[in-house]
Amino acid sequence: xxxxxxxxxxxxxxxxxxxxxxxxxxxxxxxxxxxxxxxxxxxxxxxxxxxxxxxxxxxxxxxxxxxxxxxxxxxxxxxxxxxxxxxxxxxxxxxxxxxxxxxxxxxxxxxxxxxxxxxxxxxxxxxxxxxxxxxxxxxxxxxxxxxxxxxxxxxxxxxxxxxxxxxxxxxxxxxxxxxxxxxxxxxxxxxxxxxxxxxxxxxxxxxxxxxxxxxxxxxxxxxxxxxxxxxxxxxxxxxxxxxxxxxxxxxxxxxxxxxxxxxxxxxxxxxxxxxxxxxxxxxxxxxxxxxxxxxxxxxxxxxxxxxxxx
Amino acid sequence: xxxxxxxxxxxxxxxxxxxxxxxxxxxxxxxxxxxxxxxxxxxxxxxxxxxxxxxxxxxxxxxxxxxxxxxxxxxxxxxxxxxxxxxxxxxxxxxxxxxxxxxxxxxxxxxxxxxxxxxxxxxxxxxxxxxxxxxxxxxxxxxxxxxxxxxxxxxxxxxxxxxxxxxxxxxxxxxxxxxxxxxxxxxxxxxxxxxxxxxxxxxxxxxxxxxxxxxxxxxxxxxxxxxxxxxxxxxxxxxxxxxxxxxxxxxxxxxxxxxxxxxxxxxxxxxxxxxxxxxxxxxxxxxxxxxxxxxxxxxxxxxxxxxxxx
DNA sequence: TTATCTTACGAGAACCGTAATGATG
DNA sequence: CATCATTACGGTTCTCGTAAGATAA
Numbered sequence: 001x002x003x004x005x006x007x008x009x010x011x012x013x014x015x016x017x018x019x020x021x022x023x024x025x026x027x028x029x030x031x032x033x034x035x036x037x038x039x040x041x042x043x044x045x046x047x048x049x050x051x052x053x054x055x056x057x058x059x060x061x062x063x064x065x066x067x068x069x070x071x072x073x074x075x076x077x078x079x080x081x082x083x084x085x086x087x088x089x090x091x092x093x094x095x096x097x098x099x100x101x102x103x104x105x106x107x108x109x110x111x112x113x114x115x116x117x118x119x120x121x122x123x124x125x126x127x128x129x130x131x132x133x134x135x136x137x138x139x140x141x142x143x144x145x146x147x148x149x150x151x152x153x154x155x156x157x158x159x160x161x162x163x164x165x166x167x168x169x170x171x172x173x174x175x176x177x178x179x180x181x182x183x184x185x186x187x188x189x190x191x192x193x194x195x196x197x198x199x200x201x202x203x204x205x206x207x208x209x210x211x212x213x214x215x216x217x218x219x220x221x222x223x224x225x226x227x228x229x230x231x232x233x234x235x236x237x238x239x240x241x242x243x244x245x246x247x248x249x250x251x252x253x254x255x256x257x258x259x260x261x262x263x264x265x266x267x268x269x270x271x272x273x274x275x276x277x278x279x280x281x282x283x284x285x286x287x288x289x290x291x292x293x294x295x296x297x298x299x300x301x302x303x304x305x306x307x308x309x310x
Numbered sequence: 311x312x313x314x315x316x317x318x319x320x321x322x323x324x325x326x327x328x329x330x331x332x333x334x335x336x337x338x339x340x341x342x343x344x345x346x347x348x349x350x351x352x353x354x355x356x357x358x359x360x361x362x363x364x365x366x367x368x369x370x371x372x373x374x375x376x377x378x379x380x381x382x383x384x385x386x387x388x389x390x391x392x393x394x395x396x397x398x399x400x401x402x403x404x405x406x407x408x409x410x411x412x413x414x415x416x417x418x419x420x421x422x423x424x425x426x427x428x429x430x431x432x433x434x435x436x437x438x439x440x441x442x443x444x445x446x447x448x449x450x451x452x453x454x455x456x457x458x459x460x461x462x463x464x465x466x467x468x469x470x471x472x473x474x475x476x477x478x479x480x481x482x483x484x485x486x487x488x489x490x491x492x493x494x495x496x497x498x499x500x501x502x503x504x505x506x507x508x509x510x511x512x513x514x515x516x517x518x519x520x521x522x523x524x525x526x527x528x529x530x531x532x533x534x535x536x537x538x539x540x541x542x543x544x545x546x547x548x549x550x551x552x553x554x555x556x557x558x559x560x561x562x563x564x565x566x567x568x569x570x571x572x573x574x575x576x577x578x579x580x581x582x583x584x585x586x587x588x589x590x591x592x593x594x595x596x597x598x599x600x601x602x603x604x605x606x607x608x609x610x611x612x613x614x615x616x617x618x619x620x
Numbered sequence: 621t622t623a624t625c626t627t628a629c630g631a632g633a634a635c636c637g638t639a640a641t642g643a644t645g
Numbered sequence: 646c647a648t649c650a651t652t653a654c655g656g657t658t659c660t661c662g663t664a665a666g667a668t669a670a
Contacts, residue, residue, distance in 0.1 A: 012329065013395050015322050030650060043636050045651060050635095055399060057406035062650065063644065070406040077398035080483065081391060085323050088387035089365060096367035096380040163473070173390065340625060353661050355626060360660095372625065373669060626667070634659070641652070 015085055017051040018078040020044055021059060025067045025075055083147050084173065087289060090149025102131040104151045106142035109216050109241045110263055111155035111284045115180055136241055138215035146287045147174050154287035159184050159218035159258060161226050162281050176285045184218060184282040185261035185272035187250050192271065199276035202227050209235035211255035216246045218258040218282065227278050325395055327361040328388040330354055331369060335377045335385055393457050394483065397599060400459025412441040414461045416452035419526050419551045420573050421465035421594045425490055446551055448525035456597045457484050464597035469494050469528035469568060471536050472591050486595045494528060494592040495571035495582035497560050502581065509586035512537050519545035521565035526556045528568040528592065537588050 023033040024044060034044040052059050059071035067075055094100070107116065120132055137145075139156050146154035158166040165176060186205060188195045194204070202223070212220045212234035220232050235255045238246055243263070250257055251269030260282040264272040333343040334354060344354040362369050369381035377385055404410070417426065430442055447455075449466045456464035468476040475486060496515060498505045504514070512533070522530045522544035530542050545565045548556055553573070560567055561579030570592040574582040 012325050012392075013399060015325060019322065031648090040637055041650070042638080042652090046636075049651085055402050057402050059402075065650090070402045073401045073405040074398055077394055077401060077483075081394050081398065082322075084387055084391050084394070088384055088391065089323060091383045091387060092365050092367055092369075092380045095383040173387070341623085350662055351625070352627090352663080355624095356661075359626085375625090621670100623670085624668085626665105628665075629663090631662090632660090635657090636655105637657105638655090639653085641650105643650075644648085645646105 013051075013054065015082060017047050017054075018074075019082055020047045021051055021071075022075060022078050022082065024048060024060065024065065025071065028065050030065065083144060086148040087173065091289065094149070100152075101129065102133055103153065105132060105134045106145050106151040106154040107134055107136050108139050108142060108156045108158075109136055109243060110260055110282075111157045115284070116155060138239075138241065139219070140214075143168055143174075143287065146289050149289055152289070155179070155284060156287060157260070157282065157284045159222045159226055159280050159282050162279055164226070166283060166285055167222070167225070168287075174287050174289050176287050178283060179286050180284040181281045182260050182262050183274050184258050184280050185264060185274045187217075187247065187257045187259050187264055187270050187272050189251050189253050190269050190271055194273065195271040197273050200273050201277040202229070202232070202275060203277070205256065206231040209233075209255040211236055211238055211246065211249055211257045213238040213240075213246050213257055215239060215241045216243055216259075223258060226280055323364065324361075325391060327357050327364075328384075329392055330357045331361055331381075332385060332388050332392065334358060334370065334375065335381065338375050340375065393454060396458040397483065401599065404459070410462075411439065412443055413463065415442060415444045416455050416461040416464040417444055417446050418449050418452055418466045418468075419446055419553060420570055420592075421467045425594070426465060448549075448551065449529075453478055453484070453597065456599050459599050462599070465489070465594060466597060467570070467592065467594045469532045469536055469590050469592050472589060474536070476593060476595055477532065477535070478597075484597050484599050486597050488593060489596050490594040491591045492570050492572050493584050494568050494590050495574060495584045497527075497557065497567050497569050497574055497580050497582050499561050499563050500579050500581055505581040505583065507583050510583050511587035512539070512542070512585060513587070515566065516541040519543075519565040521546055521548055521556065521559055521567045523548040523550075523556050523567055525549060525551045526553055533568060533590075536590055 020033060020037055020039070023037055024030055027033045027036065030044045030048070031041045033039075034041045037044070039047075048060060055070075055074070057070040058068055059074055060066065061068055116134075120134070123130070123132060135151070139158065142151065142154045142156050145151045156166060160166055168174070168176065186200055194200060206229070210220055210232055211217070214221070216238070220234055224230055224232055236249075238249060240246075246257060247264070247267050247270050249255070258275070259272070261272050261274055264270060330343060330347055330349070333347055334340055337343045337346065340354045340358070341351045343349075344351045347354070349357075358370060365380075365384070367380040368378055369384055370376065371378055426444075430444070433440070433442060445461070449468065452461065452464040452466050455461045466476060470476055478484070478486065496510055504510060516539070520530055520542055521527070524531070526548070530544055534540055534542055546559075548559060550556075556567060557574070557577050557580050559565070568585070569582070571582050571584055574580060
């Protein structure tokens with residue numbers, strides 16, 4: 001006799017299968033997923049079959065390949081689980097080995113640059129041995145990378161109602177801390193009829209054309225959530241992280257964007273008008289994963305301290 | 311050739327191993343864990359060894375058996391991962407099959423009983439087919455069970471600062487909604503010197519003897535967190551969920567407890583005095599796991615509606 | 621010595637690749 | 646008929662149980 005119990009494999013879902021499931025769903029194709037994962041089409045097919053019988057539901061409809069309702073549900077969980085599986089490994093390595101000589105920081109483009117550079121300079125002076133590498137990307141990338149442990153620290157910015165936190169794409173297990181807040185403003189082309197106003201309500205602009213630039217400006221999704229409306233429609237989308245490019249697009253009349261007012265001061269071709277209703281704030285938050293706190297809290301204190309000094 | 315890549319097993323941690331790791335850490339013994347899991351001691355030993363080499367760190371020190379620093383870190387993640395793995399399965403089943411004929415609700419003993427029973431009665435009338443099973447337990451059990459999908463809905467209560475949420479033992483992925491708030495009060499024996507006061511500050515009571523009854527009254531840990539102090543020491547601990555028993559303990563002079571003032575009104579042998587500083591609220595929150603929302607939102611709306619009608 | 625963890629080894633199951641089969645547009 | 650998913654089959658690898666060995670109380 002080799003097995004004491006009947007079946008034991010039927011109670012814990014295999015993350016390997018979860019990963020190929022996620023990949024297939026993302027690709028919309030078994031063959032493509034196989035290519036990306038280094039498997040055979042056959043292997044992927046078998047894995048999905050195994051997963052479906054294990055869970056007891058059809059997760060993908062084939063031809064075209066896409067998640068079923070049940071599959072959609074699983075995708076949410078699967079992404080979080082895979083993320084945390086990575087986080088666990090990273091966290092243990094950090095707790096186990098010696099503290100790393102390099103601190104990776106992920107930043108969104110508008111995460112209070114002055115504040116950050118001040119804090120970094122201070123950190124550099126106090127701990128010359130520590131190499132600090134800062135990388136600028138989109139918010140989602142920063143969040144998941146911090147959650148996964150690829151970045152020891154993250155600084156993200158966004159627009160929200162005064163007491164609401166920034167949405168974190170529910171990566172779980174990471175804590176956020178407010179380091180700076182300022183007023184968000186609508187950026188208009190210099191000659192725009194509303195450019196002379198002192199303040200604007202989002203309602204005034206519901207029918208305007210917007211540029212959705214989630215990686216540089218306030219994502220429209222944030223605005224919709226904060227303003228509790230769904231009227232704001234994007235005319236074009238800009239996926240880069242370059243502020244001058246975005247401002248050029250606004251100046252050229254392709255649409256409006258929301259940015260922290262401090263970031264637009266003195267830029268040519270555009271005018272920033274503060275948003276009066278609804279009451280919103282542009283906020284910069286410091287993110288840390290768990291054990292990273294050891295090196296991180298250090299910078300966290302520095303940031304909040306320097307903020308008070310401003 | 312059978313394998314396309316060198317090694318592939320080295321990047322995703324096996325949850326099976328995680329579970330035995332958690333069990334061993336909890337038991338403090340390989341043999342006991344083996345018994346609980348239905349394995350051999352040998353198998354457990356091999357699994358831990360595999361996990362340790364996979365992650366690349368010693369997770370347990372032996373004789374006596376206990377988690378190392380790295381192991382402590384892993385335990386946090388492992389618990390959350392295992393929970394969510396269960397949640398994923400439950401959520402998919404729910405989304406896949408027909409809506410269940412029975413709604414399991416988990417309650418903490420002081421979760422606004424009147425409110426709940428009103429809402430339940432309404433639910434019962436409108437959907438006679440739905441069987442509602444309510445179970446009273448401690449807060450942690452409710453939270454994890456809702457997270458795991460064992461309960462479709464949870465109602466927990468606790469004490470916190472007015473704008474802080476109740477601590478959720480970070481189970482992740484579950485959303486909370488405030489359904490009721492009232493003022494917390496200190497419960498004193500009827501003849502107590504302070505029983506005639508109109509209001510009390512927690513500072514006045516720092517040196518008093520407290521009963522820590524986390525499953526019936528406000529857990530002392532909540533109070534310490536909310537009051538930002540660490541002076542409140544427990545003289546005895548009561549792990550039951552029975553309110554009369556707790557009140558009897560208070561009446562007998564074994565210590566004080568904090569309860570919502572409404573719950574103590576008219577009870578013999580004890581007096582409740584409202585807490586004036588720091589400003590605290592006793593709050594009841596409705597928890598739901600993800601897809602459970604389908605049946606749950608229903609009750610959620612009903613609860614908030616009936617609250618406004620009160 | 622005794623309770624407990626570790627190592628050695630072998631049987632059975634699991635997994636993936638090759639290849640053939642089936643379905644769909 | 647071409648593309649893509651499924652099924653069949655076989656070899657390698659993995660996993661766990663039995664049993665013997667090591668180690669601390």
